[in-house]
Amino acid sequence: MNNKGIPAVRAGQQNDTYKKETQSNEYKTLNNYPPVPSVGQSTYYGTLYGPTIETVVQGQCTLGQQMASLSIQVDKALQNTYKLRRRPIDAVLASDENKAMIYKKIYDYGPPEEMRYFANSQGELIVTIIDIADGKYSLVVIEIEKNCVFLHSSEIKGDKVYNALIQIGVRFNPQITKTWAVKALNDYVNKKIHESEKIIFMSGHAGWEDGKFNCYETRCYLDAVRPKLTLPILNKYFNKEAANRARITDYAVLLQRIHDPKLRLVFALIPLGGILFSVLQEKNIYEPFVTNLILMNEEQDIREILYYLQVFNRNELYAMNLDGSDKNNKNLIESCKDEVVVVAGLRYKEMSAYKSKKISNNLRVFAKKAMNRSGLNYGETPFKAVVVLFSNERIAEKGVRNVFIDKDFFETSNLLDTPVWDGIQATFALFIKYVEEHWKDVQKIITAEYRAVTRTERLWKVLLALVEEFWNSFGTSITSVLNLPEGLDPSFLWQEDECYLEDAVDTIASALRMASRLVKAVPKENADGCEAFLYDEEYIWILPEKFSEIVETYVGLGQKERLLLGAKEAGALLASEYGGYTSRLQINKVRKEYYKFQRNAFNRIGYTDLITLLNGGSNEC
Numbered sequence: 001m002n003n004k005g006i007p008a009v010r011a012g013q014q015n016d017t018y019k020k021e022t023q024s025n026e027y028k029t030l031n032n033y034p035p036v037p038s039v040g041q042s043t044y045y046g047t048l049y050g051p052t053i054e055t056v057v058q059g060q061c062t063l064g065q066q067m068a069s070l071s072i073q074v075d076k077a078l079q080n081t082y083k084l085r086r087r088p089i090d091a092v093l094a095s096d097e098n099k100a101m102i103y104k105k106i107y108d109y110g111p112p113e114e115m116r117y118f119a120n121s122q123g124e125l126i127v128t129i130i131d132i133a134d135g136k137y138s139l140v141v142i143e144i145e146k147n148c149v150f151l152h153s154s155e156i157k158g159d160k161v162y163n164a165l166i167q168i169g170v171r172f173n174p175q176i177t178k179t180w181a182v183k184a185l186n187d188y189v190n191k192k193i194h195e196s197e198k199i200i201f202m203s204g205h206a207g208w209e210d211g212k213f214n215c216y217e218t219r220c221y222l223d224a225v226r227p228k229l230t231l232p233i234l235n236k237y238f239n240k241e242a243a244n245r246a247r248i249t250d251y252a253v254l255l256q257r258i259h260d261p262k263l264r265l266v267f268a269l270i271p272l273g274g275i276l277f278s279v280l281q282e283k284n285i286y287e288p289f290v291t292n293l294i295l296m297n298e299e300q301d302i303r304e305i306l307y308y309l310q311v312f313n314r315n316e317l318y319a320m321n322l323d324g325s326d327k328n329n330k331n332l333i334e335s336c337k338d339e340v341v342v343v344a345g346l347r348y349k350e351m352s353a354y355k356s357k358k359i360s361n362n363l364r365v366f367a368k369k370a371m372n373r374s375g376l377n378y379g380e381t382p383f384k385a386v387v388v389l390f391s392n393e394r395i396a397e398k399g400v401r402n403v404f405i406d407k408d409f410f411e412t413s414n415l416l417d418t419p420v421w422d423g424i425q426a427t428f429a430l431f432i433k434y435v436e437e438h439w440k441d442v443q444k445i446i447t448a449e450y451r452a453v454t455r456t457e458r459l460w461k462v463l464l465a466l467v468e469e470f471w472n473s474f475g476t477s478i479t480s481v482l483n484l485p486e487g488l489d490p491s492f493l494w495q496e497d498e499c500y501l502e503d504a505v506d507t508i509a510s511a512l513r514m515a516s517r518l519v520k521a522v523p524k525e526n527a528d529g530c531e532a533f534l535y536d537e538e539y540i541w542i543l544p545e546k547f548s549e550i551v552e553t554y555v556g557l558g559q560k561e562r563l564l565l566g567a568k569e570a571g572a573l574l575a576s577e578y579g580g581y582t583s584r585l586q587i588n589k590v591r592k593e594y595y596k597f598q599r600n601a602f603n604r605i606g607y608t609d610l611i612t613l614l615n616g617g618s619n620e621c
Helices: 011-031 053-085 160-167 178-195 220-225 245-255 261-275 277-282 302-309 326-334 353-370 419-437 439-447 455-472 478-482 504-514 544-554 560-570
Strands: 088-095 101-107 113-116 126-132 137-144 147-152 199-202 207-209 212-214 290-295 337-345 376-378 381-391 400-405 533-535 539-542 583-587 590-598
Touching (some): 088 178, 137 160, 137 178, 245 419, 261 302, 261 455, 290 353, 302 381, 353 381, 400 504, 419 455, 544 560
Parallel strands (some): 290 381
Antiparallel strands (some): 376 381, 539 590
């Protein structure tokens, strides 16, 4: 210890102390904190003990969880920030692997939002375009889970599609605002329309399309266009559910009422041929024909005949009136396809001469136009249907079948308004069902080879073959159903025998039959000299004045001379020795000029004798 009381320091010790202090100061300067004590070292705070492995692992897990939670919170905060700052730019619809509709809302950046579009429907939206009447109208059908709405293509805008789906029970996801739901829906439907993946082409007419017979009942969904477009099919009703084989018996009863078996067959084939019109025409089989039903009695109820012929709207029998306006008739013709069009050109006593002549002329013009091979044309409008006329006169045109409807046409009394008439509807429905179910077989029958000289013969043979196969499918035959004579030769259907040829004798016979209700025939031996119509076993005598009246009324003006000349050349008119057309006949010492005809020249097999008919009219000179 030195003089100042300070312990003496050895030289070496002084240097060690300086080094420690120097190092300590350097350490503090470089690291600014003291060195970490080692485990077990005694410190100011006590002895330091080391952590266990479990404690370290637990700490690391806790720290990891805290970091993950922090990351999630940061992501949520960022997402909320994105949602607050990004803008939606579009919304689209698509279907997932399960065909469910998915709504995607697209933003200016970031991923889209996806969710179910419908709240109560899992199906896909199917968009079909129905092209109607050669593009005159396009109907959009939007279907989801067997429910559908029908809109015009111009209506795919605004909220019309959206509201239409709501009306059929579809509910949209409430998380989607209406504005974006409407936009996505319209864009989706318009895209499908533009892509035109599903298009159905429809004529807008009733009748055959793609092997199915259509009517209002099968296309009632087209009511959606009724206020906007007049579609013929919307007014063509036919009960296809009426197909009931138990009613075949009623059908047989009704057809067998027709006295003449040949006409029985004609009336059975005409409506079925009308039903198949477009099918036959498509195969180039149809050959135009017209059936002219000549009513011999003004009191004849044409409804009774319409029941045999009318295909559609059978609860409201209707015949087109040639006395009607051309516009109405044109509209009617435009609506016709695969049916029988019945046209009434009847003249009555109370009609004016002008009106009577107009109807007669229109009737003949109509018959000629109906013979157009492409179908009846009224102006520039074609239609596809079989034509039947009601008239009081014979039409001398090739292809026109003149059928007299007199008091003996039906063998039994009128059965109108009785349940038996349902047999006609049932048979039509059964025939349509048969054709639909045997479409390929029907096509084979139509296109088969037939030994036919003319197109008309081929047409009737095809019809006979089809109808025969139809009845065979029920275990019967057309002969049995119609009670036709065994061995009946059907060639009368296509052969224009003398009854249908355009000659003077037939024209006169037709006129006399139509005038039978106005003329009374008197046996020659009972005549008193003032009769207009006489007869005996061989001849018929007609006063020239009466003959002229009949010809002008039932044939037309300016036809008398032609008819007399033709009858004379055919040997039906027996002229006098002086070379004229009349013969003198003396009764009660009074000589008069008469036209003298062979009585048998005016009678035809299957028709009532002319003299039997001539008993209801006036016999005044």
